Amino acid sequence: MGKTIIEINDLKRDFRMGEEVVHALKGVSLDIHEGEFVTIMGSSGSGKSTMLNILGCLDNPTSGSYLIDGVPVAQLNKNELATIRNEKIGFIFQSYNLLPRTTAIENVELPLIYNSKISPEERHRRSSEALKMVGLEDRMDHTPAQLSGGQQQRVAIARSLVNDPVIILADEATGNLDTRTSYEIMALFQELNRKGKTIAFVTHEPDIAAFSSRTIILKDGHVIKDEMNTNVNDAARELAALPKEDEE
Amino acid sequence: MKTRILNLIKIALKAIVLNKMRTLLTMLGIIIGVASVIAMLAIGEGSKKSIKDEISKMGSNMINIRPGADMRGGVRMGGSEMQSLKLEDYEALKEKATLLSYVTPQVNGSGQSINGANNWPTSIYGVSPEYLDIKIWELSEGSMFTSAEVKSAAKVAVVGKTVVENLFPNGEDPIGKMIRFNSIPFKIIGVLEEKGESNFGQDQDDIIIAPYTTVQKRILAIDYIQSIVASAVSEEEAEAAVDEITTILREQHHIGSNDDDDFNVFSMDELISTFSSTSEMLTVLLVAIASISLLIGGIGIMNIMYVSVKERTREIGLRMAVGAKGTDILLQFLIEAVLISVTGGIIGVLLGFGATLFIQGVLGWPTIITPYSVIISFAVCAITGIFFGWYPARKAAVLDPISALRYE
Known part of the structure; x- marks a missing residue:
């Protein structure tokens, strides 16, 4: 097993809603190791989103410890968290969140713009490499409006890869896509995972979870299930098995 | 640090280019404000200069001596009816005055x-x-x-x-x-x-x-x-010459040290300053009116920046998610506001030059564009951008990335 990327111990997160205190996470402990492809599942209100926000260093836990790539981040301030996000995390969102009227390559460059250690030439080189990795090398100068949903999500994946993060966090990344395109995206994730990328994927669709190597299920702020997938589905094969689309 | 600012300037420029029409309309307020400040100052300076020239043409070293207000047995008499200046006074001045x-x-x-x-x-x-x-x-x-x-x-x-x-x-x-x-x-x-x-x-x-x-x-x-x-x-000696004339004439008229002069001495300098102060007041008034339009331009910038922050809430959330710090966001919007106001300022200065030439050419009014009017209106523009850009930019910078990303 590779080195530990995420190390969470007794993590709690409370929200104050007026007089009431809502316990969104009630003591979660888990480790994610390098090279794992984990899906985090749970119904709404399970603490899934809170978990993802803390994993993504967008939010601080109320108590407990969280180490990412060996760095304790539970007590960091906003600016320090921004730097961690910039250097160690790649985000993918359900609604892609690409900048409108901005070319694919410029969208991919975005995280590197906030890292002044990287020169514009280096930024460009790494961005075109990332786009090549997701198979969009011939769409670099297209704006989101000129791309399909699947292509837009590929741009977003390239953006999450460009800073060479220790973990990619995907939030319902296939939620806006049809089955075929979802499978295409999952095939891409599996390919990236085979190349050594660590991925944490939040979803509520069991068939998507079946493509990952490990599934964690949250309920009412607790981990109720955390097990390795013995029977991992191959997205590429599933894709081939889908009924052929009508030729245009 | 340099690359960081450079990157932020690029981002701000992009936002401006993507919203050309809106930016232009926002700039219009600043453009009109600056152009009118420049033109008003040019008109003010021009009329001041022309009055000065006119008076100088009459002889800038010229000094006038007239019979002055005087009481004769309790009856105040107008200066022109008085006969207090004699040929002897003229001869005394001719003889004794050294500064004339x-x-x-x-x-x-x-x-x-x-x-x-x-x-x-x-x-x-x-x-x-x-x-x-x-x-x-x-x-x-x-x-x-x-x-x-x-x-x-x-x-x-x-x-x-x-x-x-x-x-x-x-x-x-x-x-x-x-x-x-x-x-x-x-x-x-x-x-x-x-x-x-x-x-x-x-x-x-x-x-x-x-x-x-x-x-x-x-x-x-x-x-x-x-x-x-x-x-x-010489022009510089005019004031001293006025004093000298006064001394000579007081002696000539045997005026005691506690009594008032029975004559008046005016130098052109006084005349110039009288007329200058009139036109100066006019200039202040014109500039005040022009400044109001600049202020309204500034409010326009604030308004559009505020809308822009609201509209781009998700974008701000995304930028934060991928590592932008609060200061990055603050600077991005501040730079955008300043770029709008400064570009507006440059166009305004050019338009002000044009308007000034037009006024001079078509209306025939004398005008002078002074460098300080350009510098001042330009500085005011930059300050306007910072001042009115600050509040919306600050608002963007303190956004919570989680809720910004979810903003619909």
Whole structure:
């Protein structure tokens, strides 16, 4: 097993809603190791989103410890968290969140713009490499409006890869896509995972979870299930098995 | 740090380019504000300068001495009716004053000038030959009368262009011709160079100049003088010359140290500052009005930046998620606001130049663009951008990335 990327111990997160205190996470402990492809599942209100926000260093836990790539981040301030996000995390969102009227390559460059250690030439080189990795090398100068949903999500994946993060966090990344395109995206994730990328994927669709190597299920702020997938589905094969689309 | 700012400038520029129309409309407020400030200041400066020039043309070293307010047995008398200036005063000044280059007494009257069938109402000035040096006035023809002619009260005259045109409508040469002023015959020995209208709308060429002795005796029948006109050795010495004249005349008039002067001494400097302050006030007023439009322009920027932050909430959330710090976001929006205001400022300055040229060319008003007006309006623009951009930018910077990402 590779080195530990995420190390969470007794993590709690409370929200104050007026007089009431809502316990969104009630003591979660888990480790994610390098090279794992984990899906985090749970119904709404399970603490899934809170978990993802803390994993993504967008939010601080109320108590407990969280180490990412060996760095304790539970007590960091906003600016320090921004730097961690910039250097160690790649985000993918359900609604892609690409900048409108901005070319694919410029969208991919975005995280590197906030890292002044990287020169514009280096930024460009790494961005075109990332786009090549997701198979969009011939769409670099297209704006989101000129791309399909699947292509837009590929741009977003390239953006999450460009800073060479220790973990990619995907939030319902296939939620806006049809089955075929979802499978295409999952095939891409599996390919990236085979190349050594660590991925944490939040979803509520069991068939998507079946493509990952490990599934964690949250309920009412607790981990109720955390097990390795013995029977991992191959997205590429599933894709081939889908009924052929009508030729245009 | 340098690359960071450079990157942020690029981001801001992109946002501006993507919203061309909106940016342009926002800029319009600043453009109009700056252009009007520049044009107003140019008009103000121009009128100030033209008044100054006009007065200088009359002789910037010139000093006027007039009989002053005085009480005679409790009756206050107007200066012009008083007879407190004598020829002896003129002679004393001529003799004792060290800071004066020329002095002349002056008496004047008005009446009808006649040449055969032509006649023309005009004024006659009785002076000494130095008058032309004080007024910086040349002759276009003939010569000025001499001191000897003054002494002998010769009936000779130098006339202005307007008088010539009206008395000699057929274009004859007036030199050597006899004219009559209030029935007294004068021989024309010179014609004054054309001076045109003064700033106060007076035709300066409507004049006859004759020896003061002649005017005193033949026309006015008086033995006092109405005023003394002198010129200081230099413009800088004008104030000292005024003091010197005062001292000499007080002595001459035996005025006790506690008593008021019975004469008034004015230098051109005072006249200039009187008129300048009037036009200055006008300038302040014009600029105040123009500044209001600049202020409204600033509010326009604030408004559009506020909308822009609201509209791009998700974008801000995304930028934060991928590692932008609060200061990055703050600077991005601040730079955008400043770029809008400064670009507006540049266009405004150019437009202001254009408007100024237009005013000068079409309306014929004198204008001067001073460098400080450009610098000030430009600085005001940049400050406007920062001031009105700050609040919306701050609002963007303190957004919570989680809720910003979810913003619909």
